Amino acid sequence: MPRILLIRHGQTEWNRRGIFRGRADVPLSPTGVRQMEALAARVAAERPARVYTSPLQRARASAQILCPEGAQPPQVVEGLTDMSYGEWEGKPEETVRDQYPDLYARWLAEPHQVRPPGGESLAEVQQRAAAALREISRALPTATVAVVAHRVVNKLLLCAALGLGAEGFWRVRQDTGCLNVLEGEADRLAVVLLNDTCHLQGLEGDAADF
Template structure:
């Protein structure tokens, strides 16, 4: 059995302005740094043996803050990189709604059907992330492993773990630095925690 601590990265400026981030390499803003530090303090209580991160700055910075008190080195992992949003990269929600009205309607109502020009589908993201989890579970049997990734990745992975298809994408909440905990064993998946942001209470006060 392998236990995974799955964390979404902290806030960026583009999160606040609701731009499609995908593979654009932007770092955390000041709030995101504070969120990541709070998540790190909570995760430091666990006996994490390895930490992997999407190679993008916003995830790597979050992961490095989590790794430091654990005395671990962050290992970048392409398989948990953010979704490739193709021609939507850098566009705001209003810009996508105006330039790609039919595709945007699919994104909001039937995300499982969406095919963004030059981008990935949710199913493609799900398949590569699920393959990564299988590999890491075999490599780290009996250990606790932390992963730092992105909203889309976390949402489709949780759909996979819960046996839900991608039409349930919007029903899975993933806030900044949300902590999710699940286990992989010979009998399958067990999800223990979803979208835990208790560590942010003091920041919201």
């Protein structure tokens, strides 16, 4: 049975400043690099057979840090890429709240009913991310693998495993640099560990669910 180490990438400056990222290809901050180094030390004993990653550089850089010396390079999986926020991307949360007051209020109350202008819905993200995770699970059905993705992608994968649906989006936290563990068959994954950040204690800068 597969064991999936589902990881959120390390901090970026846009996370720290509360700016919507989505498909904007922002790099890790120095704190984000340290977060991933701490996580790499944490999961080293797991010896993942492969590391899979979103194509965005904040995830790819995180995945590379997780790869032990001499291991295969991270494998990019397009279905793990972050949600497209459309017109919200690159804007601080307070700007989005001011420019789209009604839509943003619905995003906070009923995120599964909202599509940012020019962006994706949670259902669309969940569908492609779940398909990607199934392919990963079936490719290495008895191995431990690491999967590095994004806040929205991880939340939706965890919601699916917990039976919450996309409407449970705000009931799951995903801090930067966090570790989740899933085990089981591809379509019946159990959540063993959720949003664990104990490896980040003592690092400068707090992990954040944004």
